[in-house]
Every structure is written in structure tokens, then in C-alpha cells.
Amino acid sequence: MTQTTQVQLGPAEMSEAEELWYAGRWIDRVPQSVSIIVLGAAMLGFWWLIAELEFVSRILLPGPAETFEELWDTTQNIVTGGHIAEGLWITTQEVLVGFLAAAVAGFVLGVIVGETRLGKRAVMPYLVALNALPKVAFAPVFVAWFGFGVNSKIVMALFIAFFPVIVDTAAGLHAVDADSQMLFQSMESSRWQTLRKLKLPSALPFIFAGLKTAAVFSVVGAVVGEYLGGGHGLGELIRLSAQTLRIDRVFALIVYLGILGLILFGVVAWAEKKLLFWHKSEIFEIQGTG
């Protein structure tokens, strides 16, 4: 009895076939942090090699060293409240307001589309058609309507970001299982009660998926708005840097745009984890408390 247990557990006792089988999964045996760092280092090395061998002009493709130096300068500028800090703050405002507006508008429209027959039959086809348009093409229109200031960028961010929220909210409301709806019907639940106590909470994982997409899209919207509509945000700074062939600065500014998007995404993901303790990802919490 004990012998068989040892055979099962001892790696030294593995047969040749078993060893082959496990050998195919070497990546599973490396800690994930190590594989991420190794791959990152490899990509940096590749970048350095391309820049060093000057396959592309050094001006068009600065190497990692110059870029990190520029990133350091940019960081100092931001910390000391220079013009990049101002640009970052403007873009942050555009992204935040655009995202919040997209979240509210997307949620309200999503509930209308997902919950009413009229919404599903009449509103949704228009939204699908509108969503199929290249939304970036509307940027000049928004600049014409809302000027060169932050407003046109906020509208652009809202316009690009709110579709996923609508679609996911509506999909979430439709995904409520038939038995649960029948249960609520059998309890003589009003439509409002069913929406509030069953459908909306059930739809939350979907809604959060839409919000996470919207968080990323709102950054896209704000930057596209700045590319095409001027102003003083990071997008405008990137455009100017690229025009003067300061590609190292472009890279440094893009890093900050990425951080902005990641923080917004992270906040939404954190709120999701707090609110949806009952959904998949809470498995770790159970182990923690138990």
C-alpha cells in the first residue's frame, strides 16, 4: 500500500513515457514571473540590437538607452510640474470625464436596449449600424461642434467608449437564465423588482467587462481627439514630438498614456473584484477567510 503511494509520488520512479509527457510542459514548471522577465529582456535585447545595427536610422528608432533617458527627463518634467505635467493632467481629465460619461450613457442605453421591446427592436439596429462606422472619422465633426478645447476630446472619448458598455449591459440582461426568471415570476415579482433584484446583479459581470473595454477605449478616444483637434494634452505633445522627429520623447509620452490607461483599467477591475465577490475570481478570498 505504502509502496504504491511512493511510486505515484516519487519523480525518480517516473517511467520514460511519463517523463516525455511532462517534458513537453517545461513552461508550466517555470514560475510565471521568471518567464515574463525573460521574455521582456529578450525583447529589449532585440530592440537594442535593431537600433545598434542601425537597420533603421537612429533618429527614427532610438535605442532602449536613449528612450529610458528621455523617460527619466519626462518623469522629472512631470514631477516638477512642467508642461508635460500640464498635458498629462488635461488628457487625464478628458479620459476620466469621457469614461464616466460613457459608463453612464452606455449603462442607461444598455438597460433600455436589453429590457424593453422597443429598445431591442428599434434602438438596437441603429446602434449596431452606428457601431459599424469608423468612429474616428467623426473626430473633425466633434472639433467643429465643440471647439479645440477639452470638450471635443471628451465627446470623442465618450463616443468611442460607450458602445461596448451598451452591448455588454444588454447582453448581460439577456443572459439571465430562464429558470431564475420563472422563479421571480412565480413569486409575483414586478418588472422593476426582477430588474433590480435579479437581472442587474446577474448582468454585473458583463457590465464590468464592458466598462473595462471602455476604460481602454476612452484613452484612445481622447488621444485621437487630440491628434485631430489640437489642444494641450499628451496627444498634441506626441504629435509635435513626432513632427520634430523626437521619437524618444514620443515613446516616453506613450508610456505615460499607457500608465493612464492601466490605472483606469485597474480601478475598474478592483471595483469589480470588490463588488462581484460571488463571481469566479473570489475563489482566493474564500481560501483566505476559510
Next chain:
Amino acid sequence: MTESTDRVDRAGQESRPVNDEVARIADLSKTFHRRGLKALDSVNLTLHQGTFTSVIGPSGCGKSTLLKIMAGLIPASSGEVLLHGMPVTGPRQDIGIMFQQPTLLPWRTTLQNVLLPIEIRSGSDAAQARSAEALQLLELVGLEGFDHVHPHELSGGMAQRVAICRMLVTGPAILLLDEPFGALDELTREYMNVELQRICRERDATSFMVTHAIPEAVFLADRVAVMSVRPGRIAELVEVDLPRPRTLDMMTTPEFGALVRRVRHSLDMGTDAGGQA
């Protein structure tokens, strides 16, 4: 005590008191016009206080439709269901229902899930006031101490016990069970059947269960209604006179086997007729 003697009396003498009729299905038919499908054709059945009726039939025989009409979830095309003499025209508080899936709300605790029907009908305060009762029900199904646990921490069998409590909390006159343990593994299912029998006996519940497992139908029931397909109608009523409480061991006795064979035979006749038509 009095309840059990009552039961013996009832079993002893053949005649039932007239007033122990709980529900009556009278000449019930259902046609789905859009699909041109006659799902139910002149179904008649009377359910007496404290009895367990199993309904079995091939898929598409309309047994789930029948249950939904009894629950007031969909209307009948003709005929009616009377519950305590009152026609069922919509969902009612005195009808308890349970599905194959526990359909617990994962963001609510066990206790909050049990109290949901009260909260929906009478508000949060009323639900709060009935907590003690809900806790007693959890004790009845053997879930003492699980009141503040969320559904994802419960096994499938435990989740269905919570669903039983939620069905019982409004004190329904009739329990409608739609393949209640169909999603559970075989061992849990047998155990839950024994538990369901115990709970029904303790509460003197009048139950109506739809299933497609013959042994389960026979094990739980006082009567098995065998349905035939297209149009759905009750082909035969098989009386199950096995003594109660029934144990899993009984399922190996010749008497049990004979009843299972009889139900199967009746089912085969129904499907054959349907196939030839």
C-alpha cells in the same frame, strides 16, 4: 404524533374525507398556436392532502407544460386548475415551485435566498421578521449553521436543500417539483429523494413532481401518472402501495421491481401509440 396516526387511519380505511382535496386539474388542454402543437389534451387529476404524485413521460409529452400551468406561469387553452377550490389564474403565494437548477442568487446568503419570496411579496422588513422561521426550515433540511454562507460554497445537493427551504417558506398548499434532483449525481440524488420524502412527511405536504426517472417516480410517489406523447394526456395512473417511510433498500424488492416494470410498460405503450400516429 397525531399526524402519523391520522395517516394510518387513512391508509386503513379506503374512503377519504371529501374535503382533503387540495388541487384538481379539470379537463385541461393546452395548444401552442404559434407552433400548431397540442401539448396537453383533456388532462384530469385530483391531488389529495399529504399525497405525493409523480408525473412521468417521454420528453415532449407536456409534463413541464402541465406543471407551469399549475403554477400559474402560463395559461391553459381550456379547462382549469383548482387550488383549494379557487381557479389558478396566475402565480400565487400558496404555490411552491422548484426547478432542476437551484436558481439561488449567488450574491445573497443562504438565509437571504430562503427569504427572497417574502421579500419580493411583502418587502425587506417582512422578510427580516420571518428570519426565525427560515432558520427553522434550514434546520429541517439539515443546513444548520449555513445561513450566512453564499451559494458558491455549497455543494449541488446543499443548494437544492436551500431551494426546498425557499419553496417552503411561504407555507404553500402544494409543492410543484420540476425534476428537482435531475442535475445531481446519482448517489446524491438517491439521498435527496430520501430527504425529500422525510420533509414532505414532516410537513404533510401535497406534492406534484415531474421526472423522467422511473425508479425515482415510484420511490417517492403514492401515485405515478404516466403520460403519453402528442397529444399529452395521462395514459395510466399507477398506485404505489409500498409502505412508508420508504428506504433505498426497498428499491431492490420484487414489489418495487414490479411497479417499475408496470410504469415502464405503460410508458412503452404510450410512446408506441405516439410513434404509430
